[in-house]
Amino acid sequence: MNDVDAIIVGAGAVGLAVGRSLAVRGCQVIVLEKNGRFGEETSSRNSEVIHAGLYYPTGSLKARLCVAGKHAMYAFCAKRGIEARALGKLILAPSSSDLAALEQLCARGHANDIPDLELIGPDRIKGMEPEIVAQAAIWSPSTGIVDSHSYMLALLGQIEDHGGSLAPFAPFLGATPIPNGFEVRVGGQEPIVLTTSKLILSAGLWSTHAGLAVDGLDPIHVPVTQFAKGNYFTYGAKTPFTHLIYPMPSAGGLGIHVTPDMNGHARFGPDVQHVETLDYRVDESRKSVFAASIKAYWPKIDERLMQADYSGIRPKIGKALTQFEDFQILDHTTHGLNGLMCLFGIDSPGLTSSFAIGEEVASRFGLP
Template sequence: MDDIECIVIGAGVCGIAIARALACAGREVMVIEAESSIGTQISSRNSEVVHAGIYYPKGSLMARLCVSGRQKLYDFCADRGVAFARCGKLIVATNEAERPGLALIKERGEANGVEGLTLLTAHEARTLEPNLCCTGALLSPATGIIDSHAYMLALQGDAEHAGAVFVCNSPVMRASVLTEGIAVEVGEIDPITLRCRLLVNAAGLAAPALAARIEGMPRHLVPTAHYAKGNYFVLSGRSPFSRLIYPVPVPGGLGVHLTIDLGGQARFGPDVEWVSEIGYDVDASRAAGFYDAVRRYWPALEDGALQPGYCGIRPKLVPEGAAPQDFVVQDWRTHGVPGLINLFGIESPGLTAAIALGELVRDRAALNRAGHATP
């Protein structure tokens, strides 16, 4: 059995950021990924939006890590030459009944420390975006867009420069808690067993299933996975807007919003489709709902202008209709297993929060090592 100090399971953006934080703190780190390359699931199937931290309850992990992570992300990208743009976004009310909601969103965002939020009249919003139809809007200048893959590669480069090793095509089959660390069985064919002092479960959609395969992890503390699929449709031609356009949020997500990539291509989504299995086919018939949603704030959208794009899956910990979830970073103080940290329900704003989340896990791991006789 080979020994390594820290194993991070999952090479999505959060797993990479955690590996970077641990390696830069001088710890020996191996990242184990089941897929053939980094960031192939949640991290590459999203809107590539840098969120400001507006929507989340004050004091929640989502709020704290998004606000602190956003500035860390912008600073990192500026330093490493990763492409991004602080394009800003407008959250729009499309009828009078929605307008009071904008003030509530502004109040929540300011309570989280989001700067620059400004309520706009319909005229002021149309001055910024002449193609917009609304009764009022909330401007968030701190919101932006990013090249998510370049961002992950830059984080990986930092981690590897600090000594971290990435191993792909290596599914983790099971693990078990030993007196001397945690044993991790890797590989379906000719598996090997590694022993580590710190195991970070950052497996994204598979995190609950992986936790259930860790012998010694209390089963009643493993959450049930729920999947909320989000479909995207792309617009033919350039975007009619220079900023991101978001409706007032809907249960389960932020509504069918318009985002732009760094090349000016517009895409709409995601919607919310609760599913029982992971799959990445876009149902073209869902376009009808997109036209209805988008025309509330952009009536000029022409028939046939939307084409199926891609989809992603949100790793929910609560079922449809339940109250919104928070990020869960579960350590020994909850489950009683020294050296094990589980990350559950890391959906949006995980991309924005990744660096801050990595630092949080690094600090929790240091507390674990200092406060327990961890092997």
Template structure:
């Protein structure tokens, strides 16, 4: 039964990170009255503000996966959007380096996968080529990706928020979603709390991009009896900053490891160097920086010196942590983005996003477009 009453909003998005804001902007620009509900007191306070801010090219992901497709499309759209909206970015390029013949074989596999994914600008480098680009780096072989870059993630989110509010949308902060139900008139009714106040809002379309909160919120969403939302697991990553000089001009990654892309070297827009993330599986959301009596620092130094042997003693200082929401357990192969629409859970107008980790930032605009298309499917 279709409701004869107008909903409070045509579209409601739960989650004010970069992906939620991108979805909301896509809907608002299309003319839908759009609300964003965010539980924190500012946008992007969880995953989006604790990333390496890298714009990925799309090298690593399985062919035809959502990660591959949306990363390649999203990277192109993101560069164009940043340029149009004056969001700071730099297309620095990235070196993926092998420090042994075995790792060199892995580079070959990465290159094959990248080309299948449509990344057609990568090139191999030998030790001399690498030294010419980054004299401090020691490697036997490298893969250079010129279309990898970095972006001001906070500036990006502010631009997306402006897109929402400039098109009759509203971003509601400090508000937690308590319950979601599908009414007999086909509208979604969302119960939310702000402090001690409880209110209800109705919407025709619902996008749930709650990031780290999806493990708790997913089971509370309306669904057909045969559908079960995926569980969520947390992988915390620590970052160390480099004191002193700025000896690098490009991003440098080792070959990937289980759960992530290894202890990579990234730069911010001011040229400051940081290293990370590592992978620490945790049972609950906790952003504490765990130094572990210096063991973590020693592990970082050992990992970094495989490709930067002259890392000075005492040059690293603890910086920050980020948490990746994963739908695979420790030891299992990494899973694709899980973006579930009506064909998955049986509820028209509902799209729920699980396990949106890297390359979520790169893919955000493409994810938004994909979600809007998915919501129309029956």
């Protein structure tokens, strides 16, 4: 007999969604978190956007899980009174030279099972957002924003309702395969060893460390995690926007965009900076870069009113800083260790995809 049925390493949105998915299927779950609370890293330092799923290659995990996760998140939040608003998003083509790429992006979205996307022209754009300047845009009505903290709290609530628990200040030190599962070493003030039949690594920024700490997991299956920092700025005056405003996607990210928040204010960001350490101080020198990018579609912005807000750091693997890299969800068919599931490179759209990732993990474990 193992101590528990499943141990999840990492209590971000994805780890909690995995825990919920297993708990509601009858698994006794413990979620290990090295910090004092859930969601203190990537999950609490992002744009809180519910993405539609059009940016990702058709058939990829990101495309499939983002679209499924979007629908699941709206439904989950609606049942629990959590703020999740489909504000809609405009993806802008600032010049005629961008039209072909915009059309390709829209076609990809349709192929990814997002039928409500529309290509619209300048008159329609002006009617929706009078101060935006663009030649054309994709209108994505299912894109929205979510109160990510309340979402994560609700996921944890479902884990606890089904007998599971969150273990804060409980860093994952390593695991060793044993018959019918794993022996898991947990640190903290009172180190402990637990046994489990299922071990899920959802460690975000620390995924490489977690993977290398599993005895018997060939390092060839553990990608190096790189850190991509994104700065955010707020605006010291009322902004005119009622929808999310995005430029065309750029290398490694979706471009510096405008996100209205739950309180009617707006923030700009994120950008993409490769960093070596977790330093969350906002790089004030980036303000001019932000302003130049935003002026391409909102000429009236006053750079003097831009104020540093916060930053987030996203886990990237492979060449994700400059080109598309898919999520990696590795099970025994890849690495050969029964009961182990490894989640690597869960960057954007990780929040949107989280509920669907949880369902994917449960499915791969053969849970109905």
